[in-house]
Amino acid sequence: MSHYEPLKIEEKWQKRWEEDKPFAAKDNDKRPKMFMAEMFPYPSGAGLHVGHVRNFSIVDCVARFYAQQGFNVLRPFGYDTFGLPAENYAIKTGTAPQDVTLANIENFRKQAKRLGYAIDWSREINTSDPEYYKWTQWCFLQLFKKGLAYQAESYQWWCPVDQTVLANEQVENGHCWRCGCEVEKKKMKQWFFRITAYADELLDEIDSLDWPEKIKTMQKNWIGRSEGAELKFKVKDSKEVIEVFTTRPDTLYGATFVVLAPEHPLVKKITSDDVRKKVEAYCADAIKKSEIERQENKEKTGVFTGAYAINPLTGKEIPIWVSDYVLIGYGTGAIMAVPAHDERDFAFAEKFDLPIIKVIEKPESSDDDSACYHDEGELVNSGEFNGMDSAQAREKIVEKLEKDGIGHKKVTYRMRDWLISRQRYWGCPIPIAYDKDGNAHAIPEDQLPVKLPKVDDYKPDSTGRSALAKCPEFLKVTIDGEEMTRETDTLDGYACSSWYLWRYTDPHNKKMAWDPEKVNYWAPTDIYVGADHAVAHLLYVRFWCKFFADEGYLNFREPVKKLLYNGYINAPDGKKMSKSKGNVIDPLDVIDQGYGADTLRTYELFIGPYDQKANWNTSAIGGVYRFLNRCWSLAFETKLEKADKNKVIRNRTIKKVTDDIYDNGFNTAVACMMEFVNELYKNGANEADVDALARLLKPFAPHLACEMLEKLGAKDDVWPNYDESLLEDEEFELIVQVNGKLRARVMVPTADAEDKDKLEAAAKSDEKIKQILSDHEEIKTIVITRTHLVNIVVK
């Protein structure tokens, strides 16, 4: 061979890895373990994307790095296959999603293998495989048994195009996360997971996670814990009581009206006959409106119900209104309005001319000059509580109400329970059946999996039921001798991905979801890499982890120790790559152009900090190719020298690359190796140089690195160590500043590096510095040994 031929080299090593299986993880091994994974991909028909390559290459770099350090590494791979794209494709073409999915998986696998990833291929999982979803159903049943999977009828997000309900997390700005159409509200009976049961723990443990702050903050905001009180307002001339949630019970004296959400059940009961028509029309209109429409118009709307509530402290009658600015899903769906100290209530009161009573005095120090002061302060117009500050008054007022049985402290969360039923075919069937009276029963565990039948017509329809409803053989089931009808909804795909990390540790177990011994050896996942799902998936896995820990199936409560959230790769013009724009870069094309997988992988790690988005740059990839070509030449074309001229830079490079990988500085690690190679070209390399280079290169460009190590006759690929004593040259450059400006550089023996007097003397021996000192009066001199710097301050 006379030049670097990446495609040949890569084919050779990929074949060898296929045969030797060097990446097989060993259960219960004595070496320290390291379990890492990317968020498993949805295998689309388009095949791998350069975005996948970045994501997978980060995992691979770290996995190989730890493997070279002697860790027992688990680096598995899987496919998240249930979901709408495959089903929509089936509807359009009549092809079974099962078949399309298998073809797509095959393609993904083939492509991933061409990238040379150090994957343990014996552990592949596929969420739509009955062997897998049998255990998804088992997980569901465990939650069902404990009352954490339940049915409830409520207003739900409904996507009119995909004809299915959506979870809150799947609605983005009032639009469906998949098809982008505007979502609607529909009242339906649906399945939920009670994630709110773990709200406090999910919130409290966020701080202890080694995750990006950005993601932690998003999760905290999503959970949205707020502390306050629930208070009861009697309705005048009625037995009804309105419960409201407030974070500011200290402002209760200022509550001059009550507002109910349009969906609130009491609206019908308390509305007086003379305004009934008007109120009903308002509610019907508000409920019909999409969230987008409600939000677009911030102008307050509402109607008076004709009824009055009694303020429990003042005893005054205050009107009860209905308005869509009160949300049925948060708190109790009703509020006490304190227009003097809440901007929304203020706007409403102004519009409808309702009384505004100030009960909090703004402190003099406050520079808040808005029309309604909403911070804390001293109470006024509040009877016996006058003069107290807000915090104290909150305690005292709730105490008093509690005595009277009309109020108590209450914590509310923004997060709702997780809606998990979908009226779609291509998902994991919910293992439930209904008896004659419509009661839900668990499918016995020995009847799992509830298999998804192949059908001809995948289309959902306006009945709100999936295509499974049209499949009579599927519907019939006998449980304990009783004929029942199966649930036709399927599970949200996020359910399938809420436990797959544990299945990786025991992927072929036919008796249980995972063997406790195996899962507790490997999990929690040490490093998890993804570019999406900040609040959805990453919150759900945490929830399931806590639940299964409580059930005794796991001995840890957080599933992911360290999370790397990598940035997207965009088209060269900075826009998102998409088929319709025709700006998609196909990784296989890049490889086959002659660059090879090593160049592609290394380029994607070199392109910029891993957590920032990056634009594809077609010409910059050539630079990485040239670098690898130079590495190849060092091993195969250059006559290696005997002398060890590069000791210092070699040791420094080893240290820097090692430190950088620990810190996820993949781009600077590559840059550092480039510098090393440039230096080797200048000075001439010896065997130790090329050997170290090949070992350092292996996590980035594994095929080339193996080829180089083979040429050198290396017996292993162990990560190189550096010698602390060889990080410094015999001489170093002392920087001499005058008044903070660089004026001279002086070479000084390293032996003098810690001697401040010698450094100062060396600095002042420089001709130019002497000249300056003869013209200016010296005030003082600062010597910094750590950075080899002298700063002389002169007048």
Added chain:
RNA sequence: GCCCAAGUGGCGGAAUUGGUAUACGCGGCGGACUUAAAAUCCGCUUCCUUUACCGGAUUAUGAGUUCGAGUCUCAUCUUGGGCACCA
């Protein structure tokens, strides 16, 4: 509107705890090799002035702290992200 992060050459970006700003790569320019081109190798490349040396300016803008600021503080501008009637 609220909260957070970030602004460094023509471009992607680097810079330890406050200590040589612009590493590395792209692009550009010049040279070697070649009949020629590609590939490869070598050199130059922040801006201003200068043939060159020297010098000056520079990390969005303006101030401040410091012997010394890309890094810390305050203000302003811009961009990106998150939340958005959550009582």
